[in-house]
Amino acid sequence: MVNMESWIFTSLWFVLWCWTVNLSLNALGYATLRFAWLRTRDRALDGREAFFDHKRFLGDSTTWGGLILVAILGLIGMNIWPGRYLLLLSFSVYAGHALGSFIKRRLELPRGAYLPFVDHGDYLITAGAVACALGIVSGWSIVFWIFFTIATTPLVTSAAFYLHLRRAPL
Secondary structure (H helix, E strand, C coil), X not given: CCCHHHHHHHHHHXXXXXXXXXXXXXXXXXXXXXXXXXXXXXXXXXXXXXXXXXXXXXXXXXXXXXXXXXXXXXXXXXXXXXXXCHHHHHHHHHHHHHHHHHHHHHCCXXXXXXXXXXXXXXXXXXXXXXXXXXXXXXXXHHHHHHHHHHHHHHHHHHHHHHCCCCCCCC
C-alpha cells in the first residue's frame, strides 16, 4: 500500500523543483534579452551550427549559461533534498528544453513561438521519464503535472507578459 501523504509530498517536491529550474532558465533568457552585457557573454550551446537539414540545431535559447545555471541549481538541490537526484533532474529539465528547441527548429518555428506540449511541457516529460525510471514518482503523477502545467501556463505567462517580463503572452 502506498503512503498517500508521502506520495503527494514527493510528487509536489518533484514538480516544484522542475518548475524552479525551468523558471530560472526563463529568467536567464529574459535577462539576456534585457541586458546587453549578459547577451554578449552567453553563447548558444549549438555554436550556431546547422543540422543536416541546414536549420539551426538548437537555436539561441539553449545556451552555455543555461547549462551552467542548471548545474549550479542541481548542486544546490543535492544539498537540500536527500536522495541526491536533483542534479540529474535539473539536467533532465535542461534536456527537455533542448529537445523542445530541436523540435521547434525542425518545424521552422522562431524563438518564442508557442508549440503545445513542447513549450511548457517538454521539460516535465524528460524529467518525468527520468524520475519514473528512478522510482521517484509514478507515471500517473507525471501525467497529472504535465496537464496541470500546460493548463495553467496561459495564466502565468499572460501575467508575466503584462508585467513586461515576457515578449509574448504565451
